[in-house]
Amino acid sequence: MIVPSPYDESLARIPTRSHTLSVLGSKTRYWEYGDPAAPTTILMVHGFRGDHHGLEPVVAQLSGFRIISPDLPGFGESEPLHGLRHDIAGYSRWLRDFLAALAPTGRVVILGHSFGSIVAAAALADGLPADDVVLVNPIASPALSGPRGILTRLAVFYYWAAARLPERLGFALLRNRVIVRVMSVTMAKTQDRELRRWIHDQHDRYFSAFADRRVVLEAFTASVSSDVSEFASKIPERTLLIAAEKDDITPVAAQHRLQKLFPDAALHVIPNVGHLIHYEMPVNAADELRGFLFEARPA
Numbered sequence: 001m002i003v004p005s006p007y008d009e010s011l012a013r014i015p016t017r018s019h020t021l022s023v024l025g026s027k028t029r030y031w032e033y034g035d036p037a038a039p040t041t042i043l044m045v046h047g048f049r050g051d052h053h054g055l056e057p058v059v060a061q062l063s064g065f066r067i068i069s070p071d072l073p074g075f076g077e078s079e080p081l082h083g084l085r086h087d088i089a090g091y092s093r094w095l096r097d098f099l100a101a102l103a104p105t106g107r108v109v110i111l112g113h114s115f116g117s118i119v120a121a122a123a124l125a126d127g128l129p130a131d132d133v134v135l136v137n138p139i140a141s142p143a144l145s146g147p148r149g150i151l152t153r154l155a156v157f158y159y160w161a162a163a164r165l166p167e168r169l170g171f172a173l174l175r176n177r178v179i180v181r182v183m184s185v186t187m188a189k190t191q192d193r194e195l196r197r198w199i200h201d202q203h204d205r206y207f208s209a210f211a212d213r214r215v216v217l218e219a220f221t222a223s224v225s226s227d228v229s230e231f232a233s234k235i236p237e238r239t240l241l242i243a244a245e246k247d248d249i250t251p252v253a254a255q256h257r258l259q260k261l262f263p264d265a266a267l268h269v270i271p272n273v274g275h276l277i278h279y280e281m282p283v284n285a286a287d288e289l290r291g292f293l294f295e296a297r298p299a
C-alpha cells in the first residue's frame with residue numbers, strides 16, 4: 001500500500017510537466033515544475049540511488065520558480081550513459097550537456113543534494129554556468145571518515161559482494177528490501193511515526209529504480225571516492241551550504257571546513273535532522289534557499 005505524502009497537497013498546487021531530452025546519446029527524463037516563464041530556473045540534482053521524487057518535498061515549498069529536476073542517467077526513468085562510466089567525470093559531463101541542451105534564460109541556480117552535491121560541484125568546477133549554487137547535505141569529506149564510517153565500510157562490502165555474485169544474484173542483493181529498509185532506518189532521525197513510515201515507503205519505491213548492476217556499482221564507487229572539497233576552490237559563484245546537525249555521512253565540523261574552501265559561501269546548519277533534510281525538513285531547506293536567493297547582493 002502506498003503511504004500518502006505529507007507534502008502532496010502543497011505539490012499539487014505547482015504545475016508539473018515531464019519531458020525527455022537526448023543528452024550524450026541517451027535519453028534523460030526530467031520534470032519541470034512551476035511557471036516556465038519564471039525569471040529564475042533552479043536545476044536540481046538528486047542523490048545516490050534516488051530519482052527526482054526525492055526532491056519533490058522541497059519543490060512543493062518553492063512556488064514562484066521554474067524548477068528542473070532530472071533523473072540521473074541510469075536511475076529512475078533515465079537511460080544509462082552511452083560510452084561513459086557513471087562516475088563523477090561522466091555525470092559532470094552529462095550535467096553540463098544537459099544544461100546546455102535545456103538552454104534556460106534568466107537567473108540559473110544549481111542545487112545538488114548529497115551525491116548530487118558532488119556531481120554539481122564537479123560540473124561547476126568544469127565550467128557549468130550558474131548564477132548561484134545551493135548544496136543540501138553536501139558531502140564535505142570522504143564518506144569513510146564520517147561519524148558512521150563503519151557503516152560506510154559495511155556498504156562498501158555490500159556493493160563489493162553484489163559485484164562478485166552472478167548477475168541475477170548480485171542484482172537481487174542490490175534490490176533486497178531488508179537491506180534497503182536498514183539503510184532507511186539508519187538515516188531517518190525524525191520521531192514522527194507517520195513521517196518515518198512515509199520515508200521508508202519512499203525508499204522502498206524508488207531506492208532500487210536503477211537500470212542495471214553496472215550503473216549502481218559505478219555510481220557507488222564514485223560516491224565514496226570523491227567529495228565536494230575537491231572542487232570548492234574552483235567554484236566562484238555565490239554558494240549556500242545547507243547542512244544537518246545529525247548527518248551520519250558528513251559531520252558539522254567538516255561542513256565548516258568546506259565553507260572556507262569556497263571563494264564565497266555561507267553555511268546554515270539545520271538542527272535535529274540528519275541526511276534526509278529533503279524528506280524531514282523540506283520547509284526549512286526551502287526557507288533557507290529562498291532567503292539566500294532574495295537577499296541583497298553587496299554593491
